[in-house]
Amino acid sequence: MAALPIKFGILGCADIARKVSRAITLSPNSTLYAVGSRSVEKAEKFARENGFPESAKVYGSYEAVLDDPDVDAVYIPLPTSLHIKWAVAAAQKKKHLLLEKPMALNVGDFDKILEACESSGVQIMDGTMWMHHPRTGKMKEFLKDSEQFGQLKSVQSCFTFAADKDFLENDIRVKPDLDALGALGDTGWYCVRSILWAADLDLPKSVLALRGTVFNSAGVILACSASLLWEDGKVATFHCSFLANLTMDVTVVGTNGTLRLHDFIIPFEEREASFFTAIKSGFTELVTAWEPKPSQHTVTTELPQEALLVTEFSRLVGSIKYEGAKPEKKWPTLSRKTQLILDAVKASIEKGYEIVEIVS
Amino acid sequence: MAALPIKFGILGCADIARKVSRAITLSPNSTLYAVGSRSVEKAEKFARENGFPESAKVYGSYEAVLDDPDVDAVYIPLPTSLHIKWAVAAAQKKKHLLLEKPMALNVGDFDKILEACESSGVQIMDGTMWMHHPRTGKMKEFLKDSEQFGQLKSVQSCFTFAADKDFLENDIRVKPDLDALGALGDTGWYCVRSILWAADLDLPKSVLALRGTVFNSAGVILACSASLLWEDGKVATFHCSFLANLTMDVTVVGTNGTLRLHDFIIPFEEREASFFTAIKSGFTELVTAWEPKPSQHTVTTELPQEALLVTEFSRLVGSIKYEGAKPEKKWPTLSRKTQLILDAVKASIEKGYEIVEIVS
Structure with a gap:
């Protein structure tokens, strides 16, 4: 694939995001591109400590990450109660979604996230690494x-x-x-x-x-x-x-x-x-x-x-972005059943x- | 212990009795002494194939084993529904009891077996080898x-x-x-x-x-x-x-x-x-x-x-027989709870x- 690596934005600086940031760096088809936190200082510290490139964008809000047109995909490790708000917002901004488990507080909420992904044609996958x-x-x-x-x-x-x-x-x-x-x-x-x-x-x-x-x-x-x-x-x-x-x-x-x-x-x-x-x-x-x-x-x-997870997710995102493929339904189907x-x-x-x- | 090995009689020729016969032979404080089956030919074959000494007694009934005054202990691998009859009969004849699991069809039946053992002062233990x-x-x-x-x-x-x-x-x-x-x-x-x-x-x-x-x-x-x-x-x-x-x-x-x-x-x-x-x-x-x-x-x-099981059982029987000890309650208590x-x-x-x- 001659396509460019998938550019990741990360919403929040959760502990697990450190592991996933390293995975994005290790994965050959993805790159750390942006991080947003409610505190820009926290986001800066996170970017500095987690191998973000010099050119990475550091934002003082989650919205700013979603508004960045160069962000292809977001990783959302926010508390579960915030998933519906931010996953739906991200999907509406055409960002592909790597979402931490559990996907939502209940399947009803998850279905709303799924609907937003489907209507935007973006890939969604949960963070179940194994x-x-x-x-x-x-x-x-x-x-x-x-x-x-x-x-x-x-x-x-x-x-x-x-x-x-x-x-x-x-x-x-x-x-x-x-x-x-x-x-x-x-x-x-x-x-x-x-x-x-x-x-x-x-x-x-x-x-x-x-x-x-x-x-x-x-x-x-x-x-x-x-x-x-x-x-x-x-x-x-x-x-x-x-x-x-x-x-x-x-x-x-x-x-x-x-x-x-x-x-x-x-x-x-x-x-x-x-x-x-x-x-x-x-x-x-x-x-x-x-x-x-x-x-x-x-x-x-x-x-x-976790790098293999990112690689698979980025592969699917790349297929959609560069080859006009449809999102892979296998992953959200599995998330939904869980x-x-x-x-x-x-x-x-x-x-x-x-x-x-x-x-x- | 200068005492003689505990003499075992076996009731029936169940498959599991082959393994336990070998265990009785391997155990230093026990010896194969008798086997009883409803068919004396089956008992003879069993004794021949399972390392019974030449001097061993071979009987055409379970009663005959219980009536042999030299039998110290019996191993009962009979079907569970027969346990109550033969375990109680054995206890009444003052035979110590190594009984295959499950001990009985229900705890009520097991309690009758236990009562018979207690009133005869004999040891009872289940065959849970591990x-x-x-x-x-x-x-x-x-x-x-x-x-x-x-x-x-x-x-x-x-x-x-x-x-x-x-x-x-x-x-x-x-x-x-x-x-x-x-x-x-x-x-x-x-x-x-x-x-x-x-x-x-x-x-x-x-x-x-x-x-x-x-x-x-x-x-x-x-x-x-x-x-x-x-x-x-x-x-x-x-x-x-x-x-x-x-x-x-x-x-x-x-x-x-x-x-x-x-x-x-x-x-x-x-x-x-x-x-x-x-x-x-x-x-x-x-x-x-x-x-x-x-x-x-x-x-x-x-x-x-299984030889260690027989050794422990025979040690307890020996203590009762040669040293006037009381039966060890730990084992029947465990059987009963199970x-x-x-x-x-x-x-x-x-x-x-x-x-x-x-x-x-």
Whole structure:
């Protein structure tokens, strides 16, 4: 592609924007072009500390980034409650959208964002980085292998981390007016995504939150669990929390095979990542050991997963910009399904742990 | 101990009795002494093929084993529905009892067995082998470490195996008159045990079976899931099944640490077994890798876990026989709690997935 790199504007100086700024720099088809913050000093400091080129634009407002005609795409790591306002505004200004998860406070809001993107013909993608790691593709090959893996039967997913006192008091993810979905919107997003991914995006027919949800004094979820059931009998459970040691486990079991890993969201190492598969597992004659045993697979990557995310997003934006392609619907469809299940878990909790049917 | 080895009689020639016969031979304080089957030919064949000494007694009935005054202890691998009859009969004949899991069809039946054992002063222990692996003790040290592991928050446990056509048609574990608890009594027993073990035997306050139970045409459970909730907010889920690839995963998450393993019931290798721990896990500065990372621990054992089970059981029997000790209550207490939770899961399913409170 002889086309120019996609020029990114970043709205706000959230912590996660540092990682994504580095990813934009690392990605061969994108460049850091602008950053906007409510404080121009903060934006300047951010640009200075995060590898923005000398020529980068530094703005004292989000609007100014959207008004810059040279900005191709924006990365929005703002609190979830602000997504609808700024994502819609960005789409209306024809900016392609890389939006941090959760996409919105609910699927209704997300649909408004989606509508704005569709009417402007811009690409939207969520910031779920692990989807773009080559390990994820390798694992998918295994899950799609009807001989080795067979038919999916169950998924157990767990993403927890032990937030410190400062996080539990001050982070946007514990504030009802900023990230009202709390741990469900943050760690739960990834659990739900891993389950949907394993189920090949097949939506469950129903969702049941499990008793034991922990709320903070403002009513924001700090930990919760849920169970999902599909028409064809597949089942899944997940547990997400801000209150337990960092854990990212998924176990996916099919009729013939098993897939598991312990670092599905952020690999233990930046440049290589492992997963375990087991195929038609069984025992030695007296059932005293396994035969065959599971095996470990390691996948290396030159670029970290977040740079691969930016590369894929920029590729799609470039196709639209330079080749007149249409936006890729696969990514917003996946975001929407994830959001739909988060909504159902939340509704189940609010209804006193009733079963919630999924209507897509 | 200068005392003689404990003399075992085995009731029936179940497949699992082959593994336990070998374990009795391997164990330094026990010996194969008798086997009884409804067919004396079957018993003779079993004794010949499973390392019984020339002097061993071979009987054409279970009663005859119980009537042999030289038998110290019996191993009962009969179908669960027969446990109450034969376990009570054995206890009344003052035989110590190594009983296959599940202990009974319900806790009421188990209590009758327990009563018979208590009034005869005999030891009872269930056949849950992994409890006796030195790995289990090592893992327990980790879970008890308030600094490294902290307070337990959640457990996810999964034990499935892919039964073949013959099993699904003919095995005792799919027959309502033999092992009416099906996959719940078999694979579910281990899931529940792993959860109770992780919870330091603290009983949950309530149990909820999750929709999606698979039954065979005779109404026996082939797959099910459940969720457990404790007074202090701990949560656990498990999935057990005869219909998916052999998987034995447990993830135990505390406030400071995580424990996980993939072969908790039967280690991949007979003489060495691993587990993974993570302590105060976190990320590198830009959240692009883990720091510190989890670590793997390997525990070797000279005797396989089933021989260690027999050794521990025989040690307790020897203490009673030669030193006038009282039966050790720790083991039946653990069996009873496991059975109590199985009962609650079954009740929850039967009540249409209502929450069942645990009353101990």
